[in-house]
Structures are given as C-alpha cells and as structure tokens.
Amino acid sequence: MSQIRIQSAITSPLQIDKSWNAINVSQAVGDMAFGSCQLIDETTDERWVARQGESSDWPINIPYGHLVGASFLCENSGDVPLDVFVYIALIDPDGITRAFDWNPRGTIPNRLNPGVGYYSNYIGGVQLDKNGLWVIYGRLEYDVA
C-alpha cells in the first residue's frame, strides 16, 4: 500500500491551472431596417407616409380607377457597410404583381454605410382596377461589403 503511494507521488506531480475568458470573436453581421413607406395617388397628387413604428391610417381608401405609385425607405441599422439589393412591388387584391422594380444580385449594389438610408426606386402608373386590398411589398437582400 505504501509502495503504491510513493509511486503515485513520483509519476503524478502536483498540477495547478487556470483559464481566462479572454477574447470574444464574433463575425460582423449586417442589419437592415425598413423605414417609412410612401404612397402617392397620382390622379389627385395626394401623398401618404407610413412611418416605421408609428400607427398610421393605412390602408388608405382610394377610389377605383385612380393611378397610384409607391416607394419605401430602408436603412443600414448595423455596424458594417452593406451592399444592398432592393426590390419593391405593388400587388393587387388577387396577389398579382402589377408593378415592380428590382436591382438583382449581379447588378451594381447600393453600398450603404452604417446609419445611411436609401429610397427604393419609385413604381408608379398603376391603375386601381380591382376592389380590395392592395399591398406594397419590400424585399432587401444584402451582404457585408
């Protein structure tokens, strides 16, 4: 029994160790936020804006047959520059896209620094020829620049 103890003491020296949680590495993550959306009745030249985070009186009641258009604002709300591709569409009550504008991947992106906003292209000249709810759809595809 005593032999075993002596051997153990010789082959297993005392150890002491410590670790420090020293560095936290995280990959840069881009973040985009939608801002206000603008709707224009081109027939009467009336304009309405739905601001992000605020209540609005949308949907707006617009008479049948009027011409309308729209655009929206987006913003780089992250900490890194982003290359942004913007898609906007106006969709009728049957789910049919009646107008759209798009700069797809492969085209020149919009490079936005942190905190910088960007207006989508304006889509207009759409005649309201269906009853019901019309939707403005926005899509942002973005990469860390």
Place this chain on the structure above:
Amino acid sequence: MVKELFIGMAPGSVSQNAGYVAEKGWNAIYVGEEPPPPPPSGKFPWLWVGIGSAVAVAIRTHQIMKREKHS
C-alpha cells in the same frame, strides 16, 4: 462551447458575403367599389334630344288645338 458555435460551418468556408434577406409588406390601399356604369343617355344623346323635341311639339300642338276648339 466555441465548437458548438461553428457547427455546420467548415473552417475557411465561412463567407463574409453570406446573403441576408429582409421582407416587409404594407397594407397600403383599399379600393371600395367600382364606379356605377354610365347612364344610357350618355351613349345615345341624340335619341333623348329627339324624344324631348317630339314631346315638346306634341304638347304645343295639343295647346294650339285646344285654343282653336275654344275659339
């Protein structure tokens, strides 16, 4: 712990240009009802002018005939 964070990401294959997508829809416009169809008079104005003229002539003729009877 660190390994868990990178599950599914082979070393060296993590791209800074991984794409992100954000979407939003605004219920923007409500269209209530279609406009009423235009009245038929809009299509045939000459017909209503003709009918009006005929009625006027008939009334006037009736008045003249009445006056002649009395006299």
